[in-house]
Amino acid sequence: MSAILQGKTLHLAGSVGDGWFDEETFNSVDILVATEAFAPEDELTVHLNSPGGIASEGAAIYAMLAARPGAVHVVIEGIAASAASLIAMAGKTVSMSPGSVMMIHDPSGFTSGNSEAHGKAIEALEVLASAYASVYARKSGKPPSACRAIMKAETWFTPEQAVKAGFADTVGQGLLSHTAAAFDYSKFKNAPPALVAMARANDWAAREASHQMKTQPAKDGPMPKDNQAHAAAAARIKAIMKADEAKGRTELAEHLAYETDMEPDAAIALMQHAPDGKHETAADDYHPRRNREARQMNASGLNGATGRDRAATSRLVDSMKQRHGAK
Structure with a gap:
């Protein structure tokens, strides 16, 4: 980030x-x-x-x-x-x-x-x-x-x-x-x-x-552009649906994977803050790269406050949902 x-x-x-x-x-x-x-x-x-x-x-x-x-x-x-x-x-x-x-x-x-x-x-x-x-x-x-x-x-x-x-x-x-x-x-x-x-x-x-070579499936000869697009789309859907944050949030995960163009990092961030039907997950348990780095910066005082209150977390989730059409 x-x-x-x-x-x-x-x-x-x-x-x-x-x-x-x-x-x-x-x-x-x-x-x-x-x-x-x-x-x-x-x-x-x-x-x-x-x-x-x-x-x-x-x-x-x-x-x-x-x-x-x-x-x-x-x-x-x-x-x-x-x-x-x-x-x-x-x-x-x-x-x-x-x-x-x-x-x-x-x-x-x-x-x-x-x-x-x-x-x-x-x-x-x-x-x-x-x-x-x-x-x-x-x-x-x-x-x-x-x-x-x-x-x-x-x-x-x-x-x-x-x-x-x-x-x-x-x-x-x-x-x-x-x-x-x-x-x-x-x-x-x-x-x-x-x-x-x-x-x-x-x-x-x-x-x-x-x-590009590292992020595309290995094949004999160049991959057709249509196949590249399909492979990228499949990888994006898999990253969202297989994420730990999708457990207990299947409906939201399916919406983000199939009905939006949201990148996996953003989708995972949104799901992580959404209720999972079992228990609330503390924001500090979020482990993907972007939020981890942001929290490291918070700990160093680079981002101002060192933690989030629940009201701030709610504002973040509501903002992301509104922008990406999630209900």
Whole structure:
């Protein structure tokens, strides 16, 4: 997990939702955990260094930050691309470190199925793109149509260009420049040559390929894309249904596995806090990686309070259920 609260500063680093490096990702649940003890009305500074990731997770994180009663100030360190650039728009003020970059483009995705399934995917992407455009428009003062044109062109901005376009407010004077988050930037069609060269020099593309090989079933020859999608879906369902937290919560587990796109970590976190029909499970018994790391940070004082009261736990569960449609 790369969502760490230090005082009144939230550090977000790595890919949004999922990525090629397990320790370099963050999602909306991570942020809920990290900021649970932080007063909503207090001002929050977010330091962001991310190549983007899952579009819907970016939208969820943006909504969480934008809805805070207290002002949010975003500082871009290194890069805020794709879904991460949307997260940046939650800032009442957006500062970019010298040498950092911002990238805005259309959301994309992968679809498995017949022509009807692909047609629905196109409709969903168009709706998501329109929602993104409205957020960029609200920040920049540009018409949504102008923002869609910027998105379709995959537009990269230096700090000065982002300020001129209205997507950032200032170039942070005295801010340290950070190396862009690890990612194979050759995947972007208009990525700056310096970023592509950096990815090659650090073998980020090779490490990404290695990660993909480790997480896909071994087969003779390449696996068809449809099979890859089905295998990934099956693995996700299995991870949720076979989790210890699903015992005694079968109805909720089936809903999360078959009727939502929630990632296993998030589903397990939700189930862990739900009644199991036998007894209440203490929040401190939760063992998956994300919450364990968050509690280690709490013990060190990085996340403020060192424990949760029941009211706080209830608010967390209700928030996750509402966002993901769980009853």
